[in-house]
Amino acid sequence: MAMAAALLSLQTNASSVIQERQGKQGAQIAIEIIKIFGDIFKFAGFAFPEEVDAWDWGANPNMCDIYMETTDGLNCYASVRCNDGLREYNAGKSTWSACYQGGRQFFNDPRIGDFSIQFSGKDGIDGQGLTSPLLQVKDVGNWKEIPVSDLAAKMAEDDECRDHLGTTCDDGPYVCMWLGGPYEREKGRTRKWRCGVPKTGMNFPGFDSDGPTNSRGYRPGWCGVHVTQYQKPDPSKDQYTLEARVVDANQNEIGSSGGKKGSKLVFNSKLWLPFVINSRAVDADPLDFEYDNVRWNSNDSKDHHCSVGNYDHGKREIDCGFTCK
Template identity: 50%
Template sequence: MKYSPLLLATFLLQGQQAQAGPISSLRARAWQVEAIKLLLEAIGVLTESESDKVWEIKEHPQMCEVTMETHHGAACKAYVHCDDGTKEYNANGQDWNACFVGGRQFFNDPRIGDFSITFSDRDGYTQGEGLTTPILQVKHVKDWQPWPVNDLARRYSGDCIGGNGMCDDGPYLCWRNSDMQANPFKRWGCGVPKIGKSGGDVTSVGPINDKGYAPGQCGIHVIQYQKPDPAKDSYALEITHLNDNNEAKIGGTEKVGPSVSLTSKLPWTVEIKTGGVDADPVSFAYGGDAWDSNDSRCSVGAYDNGKREMDCGFTCN
């Protein structure tokens, strides 16, 4: 019989927890690491990533932090915290109609899309009394693949908070409050990528429309080449990529003249045009939207070896 990585990981973790008799800390850690590797693999996270705590949005602005909590075995709440603010779910304590063991509550957040939380146990292992063992599922991350939040959080709390000096480079996807067994207030949190983004090697993939691209926020990378002879030559532009909301390439062009009408899978062309001198911004237009490289939606590097590079984002619904 062939077991799924998620099921096999569960067996390994339960086996470690139920192990009778003395067991060396190194053997226990090795057992847990193998189980966690399978858990991370099952939800699309690679343990070789150099990312550390992927819920820290200041370092990972493409991520949001989903926090779930209970108090005295009830009062279920959730928060989604991104770089543009925090949204609270069940603030008044009355809108979570599945706040019981096995109840799956669905939510929608415009940054991460549809997601759900299920508290799958009561008085779960190492979690004290009350609703415990949350399962997080996100529509755009491997099509609702369950995240065993407490197991992922135990890896971080055991490695980094427990003070055993064995904290590795991660990625750490989830956390939980360190005094959970004695505290009636229980909180877990996980880093979840915004729709179409990735972090900690977990990727959110938004839906593709009938034109073949993921609408939302597109990004364009432009190289502007200086004039070889300013007295007679023109600037040149190269569009290395035009990416959709899933960061998939949907257009681009090799080095061309000082203006480009870029065709792609988008319904309209993206118009790009240089100015008259080096200090002038590059202008952009798409549909009824127009901006230039001095706009806050662009990041522009300095000229170096006869060229400068820039990245801009724009709405591409």
């Protein structure tokens, strides 16, 4: 769904779930959610691309699942689960010093970095007790506020749309959800939410987690190179042409070849040294790479995790990783 169509859909099809917000109509709230994330949501022509939901770390190992709960208006608890295990915060429910309305508690998790949770409301759309959590992660938009309840309501709205056989329902991916189902949020004494955030330096549609960069403006660690190799127009006399770009450990582009060039590329970037790519004789041959006196080729799927696509319409795509200090 294109962006304009998505906004029109939000204006005309807001559900009763979001309409419960006091003093505002559901469509207005939904549009405000889009505005809140307008500077970090990368729609790329679609409102919500069909991908796995943000908290599904099993399907996307670059993501982590943040779980939040309160009981009886206090007893705050959180956990972060990634593909390498679970870490609990306030497991005994006695060390969360800011477990009250408006209180903001700070944490650090080695997978996602510094983050905070603030229960900004009481007896709100989520039910009685502490509600309306605001989740913030330092490396995502420099502590950008993630309005958990509003984003959970968006998922509930779409669920309701599908339950009523709607034809313009969004399919996600979703960032946050209520646990126990949106229609059961008034029941029981415990309020539960979950959201997905990327590991430091990783990305998800709408979330770009950037770790600290060095003096040259890139994050060292594991960088990547993407190459497009164009076949020879006339193999008897022509050469391959190559086009490439490199990304840092934040998955941000830090340099490129500047378009299609010859059969060998030597180009500078924010990296300390030039990056070298060289083609060989025939289509089946791998590409050769060199950076910082380390040499490898595109057949190296073990140490450099290279992937090579098939030729299609006269070109193929190649990706490799490498250590960048």
